[in-house]
Amino acid sequence: MRKVLAISIPPTVRDLGEFALIDRINAGRAQGPAVRLGPGDDAAVLTAARGNYVVSTDMLIEDRHFRLDWSNPDEIGRKAIAQNAADIYAMGAEPVGYVIGLGLPGDTPVDFVSRLADGFWAEAERAGGSVAGGDIVHSAQLVISVTAFGDPLGDRPVTRSGARVGGTVAIAGRPGWSAAGFALLSQAHQGVMRRHADSTAAVVVAAAAAHRAPRPAYDLVRAAMGTATPPEALTDISDGLLADLGHLAAASGVAVAVDSAALRDPDLQLCAAELEADARQWILTGGEDHVFAGVWAPGEAPPPGWTLIGRIEAGRGVAVDGALYRGAGGWEAFSGSDSAK
Incomplete structure (x- = not known):
């Protein structure tokens, strides 16, 4: 008699259904103190402790912002929260809640969505806040839209427009690592396999990890906002260091002078x-690191953990080592190659 092997096929979101999937995603999750009413009603209710909210929205689309053959669902979930939480911190605020819209193909495994949700919650725990609600729809590919709500850490939000001539510019984090990871993953995808020396193997792994799931230095912004001399202007480096410093310069009506020597990264040069x-190009124009750039008042120094990289001068634009930079400063949504391709 022939034996028949029973093959267990993991359930998909189509098998489980929308409402059972929502229940599964939210089971056992504890809401943060700012969330008065979480998932289960027509809308969430959050408190605004200081009377004002900082709100930001970002989207991630499969094969545009991430690849399923490059990243696991936990990493994708972390990345989705990190890029939104970084925008909140870049306003001198701390996240208190997130609402997430998910577009899912019907054949998406339920376990994939569970791990994706684990990534959301893991990064939310690190950044602050909790997932207060959202929506799930059927779509041709995986789409993630996150809206983050934040509470200012000081008397008011910190914008890009507060830089003054004579101020000092500093960053929290290491720019260029996501670009390096993208380059590594792209070469592997194209079949270019390299045997990395033992001295660089750890750097290569770190670069790939930085692209899959960035880890913004939230703690350094919290610490800076808690000092007697917090930054007068802040921004998140998501499009590229020069591009985002250019946005800050334009908003403040000043020029930013960058010292490239302060940005040298021996580990990135190995990679x-x-x-x-060109490691220098990664550092100056690579995006998605979610490094923070801050400007301190004339005569004030940034706190420990921040790296001084330049100063604010009269004029317009961004200069690197005394020369006005006129090349592409970073990412722009409707030009260039896709982030994840």
């Missing part, structure tokens, strides 16, 4: 040598 690439 660039492996790929025959």
Whole structure:
């Protein structure tokens, strides 16, 4: 008699259904103190402790902002929250809640969505706040839209427009690492396999991880906002260091002078040598690191953990080592190659 093997096929979201999937995603989750009413009603209710909210929305689309063959669902979930939480911190605020819209193909495994939700919650725990609600719809590909709500850490939000001539510019984090990870993953996808030396293997792994799931330095913004001399202007480096400093310069009506020597990163140079690439270009124009750039008042120094990279001068634009930079400063949504391709 022939034995028949029973094959267990993981359930999909189509098998489970919308409402059972929502219940599964939210089961056992504890809401943060600012969420008065979480999932289960027509809308969430959050408190505004200081009377004002900072709100930001970002979207991630499969094969545009991430690849399923490059990243696991936990990493994608972390990335989705991180890029929104970074925008909140870049306003001198701390996240208190998130609402998430998900577009899912019907054959998406339920376990994939559970792990995606675990990534949302893990990064929310690190950044602050909790997932207060959202929506799920059927779509041709995976789409994630996150709206983050934040509470100012000081008397008012910190914008890009507060920089003054004579101020000092500093960053929290290491720019260029996501661009390096993208380059590494792209080469592997194209079949270019390299045997990395032992001295660079750890750097290569770190660069790939930085692209899959960035880890913004939230704690350094919190600490800076708690000092007697917090930054007068802040921005999140998501499009590229020069591009985002250019936005800050334009908003403040000033020029930013960058010292590239302050940005040198020996580890990143090792990675660039492996790929025959330019580490300086990664640092200046690579995006998605979610490094923070702050400007302190004239005569004030940034707190520990921040790296001084330049100063604010009269004029317009961004200069690198005394020369006005006129090249592409970073990412723009409707030009250039896709982030995840």
